[in-house]
Amino acid sequence: MAETNRTLELVPHNPPLVLRHECEATGLAGGLRWFAREAGPGSVLVSTPRSFSVLTVDATGEIQGRPDTAGLDLDTAYEARAFTTGDRNAAAELRWRATPGGGDAVLVRLGQPDPGASDPEPSDPGPLVHATITGGGYLLWGTVESHGGDWVRLHASQVGTLDVPVGHLEGIEQGAYLRLTTVEAIGQDGHGNATILDELLTGWEVV
Numbered sequence: 001m002a003e004t005n006r007t008l009e010l011v012p013h014n015p016p017l018v019l020r021h022e023c024e025a026t027g028l029a030g031g032l033r034w035f036a037r038e039a040g041p042g043s044v045l046v047s048t049p050r051s052f053s054v055l056t057v058d059a060t061g062e063i064q065g066r067p068d069t070a071g072l073d074l075d076t077a078y079e080a081r082a083f084t085t086g087d088r089n090a091a092a093e094l095r096w097r098a099t100p101g102g103g104d105a106v107l108v109r110l111g112q113p114d115p116g117a118s119d120p121e122p123s124d125p126g127p128l129v130h131a132t133i134t135g136g137g138y139l140l141w142g143t144v145e146s147h148g149g150d151w152v153r154l155h156a157s158q159v160g161t162l163d164v165p166v167g168h169l170e171g172i173e174q175g176a177y178l179r180l181t182t183v184e185a186i187g188q189d190g191h192g193n194a195t196i197l198d199e200l201l202t203g204w205e206v207v
Helices: 028-039
Strands: 006-010 017-025 042-047 052-057 079-083 092-097 104-111 128-139 143-148 151-156 160-165 178-189 194-206
Touching (some): 017 028, 028 052, 028 079
Antiparallel strands (some): 151 160
16 A cells, blocks of 8 residues: 555644544445544545545445435445544544555544554654644535535536535525535645645535
C-alpha cells in the first residue's frame, strides 16, 4: 500500500489535535464496517464505471440510498470516500480504492490525543513550526430540484440529477446550491511556506 500508519501532531493548537492515518487491506464492505465501528454513521461517495452516488452509512456499516431509487452494486465500485458530519475538530474519513486483490482502505481521523491509545510515534512532517485548522468546501453541480425527508435532489442540465443525504439541514429551498464542506490541516515552515497536510470531508451546507 502507498499509505502507512502514521500520526501527526498539530502544534501549536488549542485544544491539542492529532491527525491519524490507519491502513487496512479490505474490500469496500469491510472498509465501511471498519469506518462505522471506529467513527460511526455518515455519508459515502461511491464511484463505479457507470455512476457516481452519494449514500449513507449506518452504524453497522451498511449503505443506503434514497428510498425511491435502485440499489447500488458495490462489487463494481472502484473508489469510495466515507465521512462523518459534525464537529470539524473530530472529523473522520475512510478512503478506499479497489485493487486486484480486493481493496486498500485508509482511515483518517482528526481529534484530540487519547492518553490510553497506542498511537505510533508521531511522524516527522518536515521542519514545521506551525500547524492550523481551517474550513473549506466544494460547490456541488446543480441546484435543489426537490427535497424531502433527509434527502435533496440536485439537477443541472450538464450532469443530470444527484441525490444527496443532507439530514436535517436547514435553509433548503428549491433553486438553492449545496456545498460539500471540508477541514484542512495546514502546516507552515520556518520560511513562511505553507502546505496542506491533509483535507477531510465534513458535511453539507446551503450556500
